[in-house]
Amino acid sequence: MNTVVTLAKKDIKVLLRDKFAMFWIVIFPLGYAVFFGTVFGDSGGPRAGMYVALVDEDGSAYSQAVMEQLAAHDAVLVDAEESGALLNRSLDEARELVQKGQRTAYLRLPAGFGENPYALFGGASGDGPQLELGIDPGRQAEAGMLQGVVMETVFGALQERMLDTDTVLADLGEAQLSLAEADDVDPTQKFVLTTFLSALKGFVSAFDMGQLGLGTSDDADGADATVGGFGAPLAVVDVTRQRDGEPRSPYDITMPQGAVWGLLSVALGFGITLVRERSSGTLVRLRMAPVSHAQLLGGKALACFTCCVGSMVLAILFGTVVLGLRVDRPDLLVLAMFSTAIAFTGLMMTVSVMGKTEAAVAGSSWGLTMPFAMIGGGMIPLMFMPEWLQDISVVSPVRWAIISLEGAIWRDFGWADMATPSLVLIGFGAGFFALGVFIFRRTGG
Amino acid sequence: MIDVTSLAKSYGDLRAVDDVSFCVNRGEAFGLLGPNGAGKSTTIHLLAGVIAPDRGKVRLDGADPQEAIVRTRLGVSPQELAIYEELTGEENLRIFAALYGLRGDALVERVHWALDFAGLTDRRKDRAAKYSGGMKRRLNLACAVVHDPELLICDEPTVGVDPQSRNHIFESIEALRASGTTLIYTTHYMSEAQRLCDRVAIMDHGKLLAADTVDALIEAHGGSSLVLAEFDEPPPADAQLPGTLDGTQLRVDSDKPFELAAELGRGPHRVRSLRVERPDLEKVFLQLTGRSLRDS
Ligand SMILES: Nc1ncnc2c1ncn2[C@@H]1O[C@H](COP(=O)(O)OP(=O)(O)O)[C@@H](O)[C@H]1O
Numbered sequence: 001m002n003t004v005v006t007l008a009k010k011d012i013k014v015l016l017r018d019k020f021a022m023f024w025i026v027i028f029p030l031g032y033a034v035f036f037g038t039v040f041g042d043s044g045g046p047r048a049g050m051y052v053a054l055v056d057e058d059g060s061a062y063s064q065a066v067m068e069q070l071a072a073h074d075a076v077l078v079d080a081e082e083s084g085a086l087l088n089r090s091l092d093e094a095r096e097l098v099q100k101g102q103r104t105a106y107l108r109l110p111a112g113f114g115e116n117p118y119a120l121f122g123g124a125s126g127d128g129p130q131l132e133l134g135i136d137p138g139r140q141a142e143a144g145m146l147q148g149v150v151m152e153t154v155f156g157a158l159q160e161r162m163l164d165t166d167t168v169l170a171d172l173g174e175a176q177l178s179l180a181e182a183d184d185v186d187p188t189q190k191f192v193l194t195t196f197l198s199a200l201k202g203f204v205s206a207f208d209m210g211q212l213g214l215g216t217s218d219d220a221d222g223a224d225a226t227v228g229g230f231g232a233p234l235a236v237v238d239v240t241r242q243r244d245g246e247p248r249s250p251y252d253i254t255m256p257q258g259a260v261w262g263l264l265s266v267a268l269g270f271g272i273t274l275v276r277e278r279s280s281g282t283l284v285r286l287r288m289a290p291v292s293h294a295q296l297l298g299g300k301a302l303a304c305f306t307c308c309v310g311s312m313v314l315a316i317l318f319g320t321v322v323l324g325l326r327v328d329r330p331d332l333l334v335l336a337m338f339s340t341a342i343a344f345t346g347l348m349m350t351v352s353v354m355g356k357t358e359a360a361v362a363g364s365s366w367g368l369t370m371p372f373a374m375i376g377g378g379m380i381p382l383m384f385m386p387e388w389l390q391d392i393s394v395v396s397p398v399r400w401a402i403i404s405l406e407g408a409i410w411r412d413f414g415w416a417d418m419a420t421p422s423l424v425l426i427g428f429g430a431g432f433f434a435l436g437v438f439i440f441r442r443t444g445g
Numbered sequence: 446m447i448d449v450t451s452l453a454k455s456y457g458d459l460r461a462v463d464d465v466s467f468c469v470n471r472g473e474a475f476g477l478l479g480p481n482g483a484g485k486s487t488t489i490h491l492l493a494g495v496i497a498p499d500r501g502k503v504r505l506d507g508a509d510p511q512e513a514i515v516r517t518r519l520g521v522s523p524q525e526l527a528i529y530e531e532l533t534g535e536e537n538l539r540i541f542a543a544l545y546g547l548r549g550d551a552l553v554e555r556v557h558w559a560l561d562f563a564g565l566t567d568r569r570k571d572r573a574a575k576y577s578g579g580m581k582r583r584l585n586l587a588c589a590v591v592h593d594p595e596l597l598i599c600d601e602p603t604v605g606v607d608p609q610s611r612n613h614i615f616e617s618i619e620a621l622r623a624s625g626t627t628l629i630y631t632t633h634y635m636s637e638a639q640r641l642c643d644r645v646a647i648m649d650h651g652k653l654l655a656a657d658t659v660d661a662l663i664e665a666h667g668g669s670s671l672v673l674a675e676f677d678e679p680p681p682a683d684a685q686l687p688g689t690l691d692g693t694q695l696r697v698d699s700d701k702p703f704e705l706a707a708e709l710g711r712g713p714h715r716v717r718s719l720r721v722e723r724p725d726l727e728k729v730f731l732q733l734t735g736r737s738l739r740d741s
């Protein structure tokens with residue numbers, strides 16, 4: 001066992017020093033996932049805009065103004081009726097859409113929202129009606145952005161309202177009235193506020209607010225900063241997305257694809273080093289040491305297996321940290337990575353006997369692995385393939401590797417669903433390995 | 446220590462090793478001398494258990510080196526460089542030390558020793574790819590001795606090496622010899638065999654033609670010595686001289702070269718120079734094969 005580990009460590013070290021191989025194993029797969037993920041993403045993915053369902057329970061002119069401001073925002077998409085009017089949904093309907101992932105979030109404007117627009121300013125929280133944003137807790141980036149956008153639009157609508165002097169005067173009168181009626185306010189404070197409101201009222205009637213420079217400013221940053229300052233008038237409600245086995249982002253598709261390219265590079269890389277060892281004499285030298293045939297191949301296999309797992313872990317880590325990939329079933333992912341690594345380790349063994357020289361192996365092995373990659377969904381995602389091609393793809397280990405990785409990441413697989421791809425992959429691995437060893441021995445190791 | 450009996454290995458029709466038998470005693474230095482293609486490397490591969498013989502057997506103290514564990518006692522420096530160029534000299538040595546079962550402090554100590562042995566201590570952190578040809582050869586040899594083997598097998602360790610490295614290699618092998626390591630050494634340079642080996646086997650076309658001490662080989666197969674004389678003036682045609690005369694040059698084969706030389710010196714013709722050539726392994730090879738070692 002020590003011998004096998006020593007040999008495996010040696011092989012991994014040699015591979016890590018091969019810059020060319022490392023490019024194909026590390027950089028290329030990540031680049032592939034990012035590049036194609038971004039290309040897909042620009043056509044209708046979440047990056048194109050946040051799709052918001054509107055729930056207007058208030059029905060006031062003010063709530064209408066807020067929704068129109070939101071609809072006009074660049075980063076937001078909302079539904080409109082054929083007439084062009086904004087589509088108003090029930091809360092249940094909107095929540096379901098978000099759960100299904102068909103809308104990024106819903107915005108609820110509760111009844112009474114328009115009656116008290118200044119509740120945003122420091123009214124005891126929970127007191128006045130609040131806006132409600134329903135979104136999946138996993139979508140943190142989008143949630144943050146949406147909060148900013150909503151606050152921005154609310155202030156935008158409020159500004160518009162304040163430009164209308166009559167409305168402001170009415171509002172101030174209302175405020176005075178409610179202040180006079182309130183009996184839970186300290187008399188001194190009441191006096192100060194009443195005086196202030198009277199003064200303000202006189203001030204507003206003497207000037208035209210429009211001349212004060214309160215034009216429409218679209219300063220998103222300012223709006224964002226305001227959110228914290230006014231006692232969180234916007235409530236964020238968790239609406240957990242249902243796991244329905246649909247890809248959540250294009251990276252759900254391109255990341256497993258990229259990972260499989262990395263695996264092919266690992267298999268080819270080790271296959272070629274085995275041939276190099278044969279032709280350079282180090283293989284014979286190892287056999288002169290107390291190393292058996294089985295240990296030699298065991299070392300190669302262990303090294304290849306380790307690097308397969310390593311490259312997958314790297315890809316998935318990169319995906320989760322940088323691309324926002326989420327793994328639904330980490331336990332199934334372990335099984336998927338294990339069986340995938342076995343399949344590609346077997347492939348390595350077959351690749352290594354596909355020629356006598358490095359160049360011959362490099363050439364003929366691409367001839368074997370490229371069709372595997374092409375029909376197995378390494379280039380065109382499986383779901384976009386015509387059905388007959390999907391049927392053919394069962395002969396490609398690439399297909400099963402992608403399915404098992406996707407199964408654990410987003411396909412909503414259970415243990416039973418994972419059994420088939422895992423067994424097929426392990427079978428592929430065993431078959432390829434046996435074939436490789438058979439030829440290896442025949443041609444005199 | 447090593448017993449080789451009726452060893453044979455063919456590649457297709459080619460008999461690379463053909464009925465070879467010899468034995469090597471503990472502490473002895475045994476040379477395999479022969480031209481390229483004689484079958485030396487094939488014999489080494491059979492000794493090291495890398496390939497299986499068609500017939501015959503190899504025994505190391507009674508055990509078969511085709512069993513991995515037996516090979517722990519061997520150190521082999523193959524003719525082809527067999528080091529990992531992507532790795533440093535030190536890493537190469539560590540791998541081979543570990544493969545031969547060294548661990549921990551013992552491994553570190555032996556790796557240091559081997560780096561010193563190869564004169565690579567200063568360059569130990571450099572990748573082998575950056576080494577000169579001679580340094581790679583030295584590393585190749587160091588990898589064979591890092592585990593302190595009882596028996597060291599060197600297959601043409603000085604081929605294609607600059608004179609300085611060649612000397613270094615030669616001296617380090619002599620040092621190992623002095624410390625009691627048994628040695629099997631193949632070469633097509635007879636001078637190396639003559640200088641280093643207690644006994645030498647002459648090999649050609651897969652066959653072992655003779656095996657003995659250098660002196661005994663020369664005694665048995667070297668034939669007579671050669672006496673070369675050059676006269677001041679060409680002797681007359683009727684002069685009573687042995688051998689063949691060519692102008693002022695005389696060549697004589699003789700079993701008693703020094704007596705003949707003395708006689709020529711006393712003779713009637715004035716001798717300008719006189720040379721005696723004792724037979725060497727080259728002559729032995731010529732005698733045994735009808736070909737010169739250098740030409741083949
Ligand atoms: N693997 C092999 N396949 C076919 N022929 C071989 C092989 N190895 C050696 N030979 C042949 O066997 C003969 C002896 O080779 P070798 O043992 O390398 O000679 P040496 O080491 O004395 O130069 C040569 O003619 C060589 O071409």
Ligand SMILES: [Mg+2]
Binds near residue numbers: 487600
């Ligand atoms: Mg040779």
